[in-house]
């Protein structure tokens with residue numbers, strides 16, 4: 001059996017976001033650790049070799065789910081299981097709570113966090129779809145980044161290497177739902193569609209937002225679906241030139257799954 005051995009590294013438990021940011025900015029090879037569900041396997045496989053891991057997981061300022069004015073705040077170190085189980089969120093933003101409950105398996109949901117998921121931006125991860133559909137602002141220790149500007153393609157984001165996500169503001173929707181076709185082994189989305197509806201006044205596409213994950217090289221808004229929902233017409237077949245075509249599913253099957261997940265999400269409204 002292959003023996004997995006990480007490169008040597010130091011471990012620091014962060015005492016505050018400020019001290020974590022300072023430690024990160026003084027060492028190019030330092031990394032923040034949140035749930036460790038992606039970072040630790042990457043280290044075990046020697047894909048990365050951080051000199052220091054700065055553990056954010058126990059910072060109280062980064063943990064929790066709260067309703068505030070026109071949005072829901074979720075701290076970056078909040079674990080998926082705690083988002084899924086939040087009763088207020090389940091009532092007000094059912095799509096978001098439901099999405100968190102569909103991530104991976106109970107072990108992954110007990111460790112994995114919102115901030116780690118967004119920073120990693122796996123093209124099949126679930127939270128990026130919620131962030132785009134729910135007009136989220138991704139808040140860091142130095143600025144706020146609109147979700148529309150945050151996701152830059154496969155595993156790429158607008159974050160600077162030494163920037164720390166502190167939390168996310170998800171704008172409260174009138175209605176929201178998420179449907180996902182899981183890869184049977186990993187649980188990641190082979191197609192995941194998040195649908196949200198906002199009051200239409202002043203908004204294009206009648207206040208509808210539809211975001212898709214698992215289908216292409218990165219999360220994206222499905223504008224034709226938004227227009228069709230606004231007009232009450234049938235959504236045309238998804239047309240993109242970057243649909244994933246791999247051993248798990250050919251491109252045509254993934255686009256078919258996206259149509260099915262859109263229908264399922266809308267039925268849940």
Ligand SMILES: Cc1cc2nc3c(=O)[nH]c(=O)nc-3n(C[C@H](O)[C@H](O)[C@H](O)COP(=O)(O)OP(=O)(O)OC[C@H]3O[C@@H](n4cnc5c(N)ncnc54)[C@H](O)[C@@H]3O)c2cc1C
Pocket residue numbers: 031032033034035036037038039040056076077102103104105108111112113114115116117119120124125126127163164165166186187188189
């Ligand atoms: C078996 C398995 C199944 C999974 N299935 C799914 C699934 O179905 N859907 C899904 O969406 N995800 C899935 N995941 C991913 C998982 O849900 C985690 O969200 C993901 O691994 C990253 O979150 P984390 O908290 O573990 O981050 P970590 O692994 O700790 O960190 C990941 C990266 O983000 C950086 N980072 C962490 N926190 C911050 C922060 N606050 N600010 C800036 N950078 C930060 C780290 O430095 C690192 O580069 C799965 C993972 C596993 C192992």
